[in-house]
Amino acid sequence: SFTLNQQVLFLLFHCIASSWTVKVPSTVKALVGSCVVIPCSFDYPSPQKVVRQFTGIWADETSHVIYHPEERKALVQYRNRTKLVGDLHGKNCSLKIDPVQTSDKGPYHFRIEIAQYNNYSYKENAVSPAVLVLKEEARLGDSVSALCSVSHTCPEFPPHFTWSHAGQKEVQHKIEGALWTTTSTLIFQVGHSDHNKPLECTVSHRGGTQQTANTVLSVKCKTLYCHIYIYIGVSIGAALLLLSILLLVVARK
Template identity: 50%
Template sequence: MGVEASSWTAEVPSSVSGLQGSCIMIPCSFNYPEPEKKPSEFTGIWFKGTHDTIYHPDRSNIIKDYRGRTELVGDLRQKNCSLRIDHLHRSDKGPFHFRVEIKDENKYSYIHDTVSIAVSSSPDPPSLSVREEVKLGVELSASCSVSHSCPSDSPLLTWSHSGTPSVQSQQLTNGQWKVTSSLTFTPSITDHNQSLVCTAEHRGVKPVKMSKTLNVKFCVPYHADVWESARLGYSGMGATAGHMRQSVGDLWERFDSPFSRREAALKLLQLRQDSRSVADYVVDFRTMATDTAWNQEALFDMTSSETLCRNKDELAAQELPMDLDSLIALTIRIDGALDGRVTHTTTPINLRVSGNQSEAIQFLLKPPQVLVVLEFSWLQRPDPLINWSTGG
């Protein structure tokens, strides 16, 4: 029932929900006929049923089962009669009603405005929200929330993944609150097919959990946007001078590549494994990489973004190497084991191709019935200086 001016009315929800062992807050407001003189003193009392006193300023008036468990948290001078019950019991069902006694004025019991409590023995699992598909190396935010009835002792939310958490609390209706924890982290390859778990710990009960499996997407060329910006700038298709200078700076810093090599770099960025084996992809990759003069960091990012796509489930269980040659060797071994084509790889041979520039190649061994040919046209392009006795 709503509060009306200058009448004996009260507003409480007909029912509130609480967890056994936790606390509960019963929201309550009341009104009374305004006397000529402003009241100086109020006494608030709560009853269970018709006569059992569960709250009274004089503790001796409270029945034993509720003594020390109830507190009037509202300010009666502000017409707020909200009640808190601690250590909720299954027997704390009600119904409950409020009574006010105004000094030198009237007294009134709001027996027609009652509230009951639905007591549960176990909490609901938290609600977990995270994107269906996440990108490798791209910052991600996940959120976990749970409703509760005890703002002074809200549930503790924890995550199975490291990151930066933040917590917010929000008051809902009918004596309910919601606490939300947001976790920000950057997914890695080892997160693929792993569970992201949020655990809610309520006082006095067993923790409850909710989990979702992360699907980490690997197939995104990390630096394609940088090269595309440069291409647009150099071709005069509307990029500003400032944009062009920033693009050039990015190219120099990340790829250590002169302007004359940008076409080769763009071709390499467009290279895709598609349905080919990793071994076949690597042959084209190494050939094109020779013309770009990219540094090892850029080449590592480029090949990992493409080759991890095909074998991400298998690679998720591996400890990834941090250098290009070892990464290529690992992906070839896994890919070969899966499709039965490549059975062995040789140790990379370092070729000096021009001046101080060198390039590592390795031979991919397939079953004997498959002919392996190192094409003369490929050797002509880098024109390598090979020392077969030293492997360099």
């Protein structure tokens, strides 16, 4: 038989392990015209019976539906653009938005409806996409983000990114189907010395395989005004390693 302390610990563990919880990032970067996958996993209190029918819904802060398996129930502007890519039976509620529009800023939250059991909206955990617009030029002193993305199949050993330019670096991982996508973001300010300077991203994989994507930055000045023009060149290696580089202009604050 259980002692009193064992019973208390068991009840405490049961409450922690079985509750209405969700894991989503507070924000994800999303490029206008491209797609974005919002990673999401959820949990719920263990029912006393077998449940088989799940309905996953995504909504905005005013509870207007942006995704529903019955498309007519979603807002018109999100129809044919939102898709649940996660398996609800596996407690995966990941959402795909394709293509991304400038208005897709959220915040969005997930709602689960379990037939003959219960429903719950995870409003306290919302995600707000950081929507980026691709531009061809930036003024001198602007903050420029360079994104280098690669698809791979070994999440235990993610690829390593090396940039030829100094700056702030961020790395983001996401999964879609059987492929993982890892993206490295380099943020730096445009300067006079960037004229004709190559910007190179090198990706190193487990086993020694490497790939490189590169571009040349061209800064043009006229009196007091300078612009940076971006010419993109991509080098692609092995078939499974899909490498691309995008340069995005982020407005200064």
